[in-house]
Amino acid sequence: MLTAILTGLRDSRLVWDLLGPLYNHRIHHALHELFEHIARDLSLQGNAQVLDVGAGPGHLALRVAELHPSSTVTGVDFSPMQVRAARRLQRSREIGNCRFSKANAMHLPFDEARFDAVVSVGSIKHWPDPLQGIREMVRVLRPGGLLLVSETDREAAQDDLERFMERFTAWYLWNPLLLWGLRRIVFGQSFSEGQLMKLLERSGSREVQAHRLEGCPYVIVKARRG
Numbered sequence: 497m498l499t500a501i502l503t504g505l506r507d508s509r510l511v512w513d514l515l516g517p518l519y520n521h522r523i524h525h526a527l528h529e530l531f532e533h534i535a536r537d538l539s540l541q542g543n544a545q546v547l548d549v550g551a552g553p554g555h556l557a558l559r560v561a562e563l564h565p566s567s568t569v570t571g572v573d574f575s576p577m578q579v580r581a582a583r584r585l586q587r588s589r590e591i592g593n594c595r596f597s598k599a600n601a602m603h604l605p606f607d608e609a610r611f612d613a614v615v616s617v618g619s620i621k622h623w624p625d626p627l628q629g630i631r632e633m634v635r636v637l638r639p640g641g642l643l644l645v646s647e648t649d650r651e652a653a654q655d656d657l658e659r660f661m662e663r664f665t666a667w668y669l670w671n672p673l674l675l676w677g678l679r680r681i682v683f684g685q686s687f688s689e690g691q692l693m694k695l696l697e698r699s700g701s702r703e704v705q706a707h708r709l710e711g712c713p714y715v716i717v718k719a720r721r722g
């Protein structure tokens with residue numbers, strides 16, 4: 497019961513609007529290596545169009561734009577607060593080839609086959625229908641384009657979770673409660689590697705593969721649009 501209530505709050509747009517700054521404040525440090533790995537792994541060519549769904553404060557989208565200056569990166573998020581935070585970060589970093597707008601992953605406001613790569617990190621567990629959202633990601637991807645989804649691993653090892661928490665924690669957070677919340681709500685109500693792979697397979701993607709970053713409690717699954 498408590499888990500269901502807290503998971504509902506975790507996924508609510510209002511909660512992201514209100515508490516997003518708390519997450520944003522600490523996330524870059526905690527996920528820096530994951531963002532760097534994904535941004536470098538995209539192997540984009542020419543004037544590639546990239547979409548980040550549930551982009552939050554925009555760290556990944558901006559890093560992709562920075563590393564691939566001839567590409568154009570679009571970040572979308574359903575929380576207006578997150579979109580504003582991403583635009584602020586973009587202005588402060590003076591990165592021109594990136595834009596952020598408000599959109600719900602359930603109905604992406606883009607034409608079919610518009611993007612060369614579509615990514616999402618840590619967002620699909622919040623979606624009311626993750627398969628519908630992944631089908632939307634596939635729809636806006638060109639045939640052969642790269643789909644990359646990364647999520648908190650519900651089967652993450654306790655050690656990895658504790659090390660991850662150390663990057664996240666602050667004096668005002670009580671660690672036993674934080675660890676409980678991470679284990680039960682953030683990771684516990686998420687996806688395992690097998691579940692994520694199955695979801696991408698069901699979306700009609702091909703060449704579905706999973707890989708990991710040493711010590712990082714996130715699953716990374718890549719595929720191609722058929």
Ligand SMILES: C[S@@+](CC[C@H](N)C(=O)[O-])C[C@H]1O[C@@H](n2cnc3c(N)ncnc32)[C@H](O)[C@@H]1O
Nearest residue numbers: 512550551552573574575600601617618619622
């Ligand atoms: C855990 S944060 C991840 C943010 C960012 N990808 C990162 O890794 O820092 C989850 C984000 O997904 C967004 N989100 C949740 N449900 C969404 C939906 N249905 N459509 C679009 N964005 C959504 C939230 O507003 C939040 O910014």
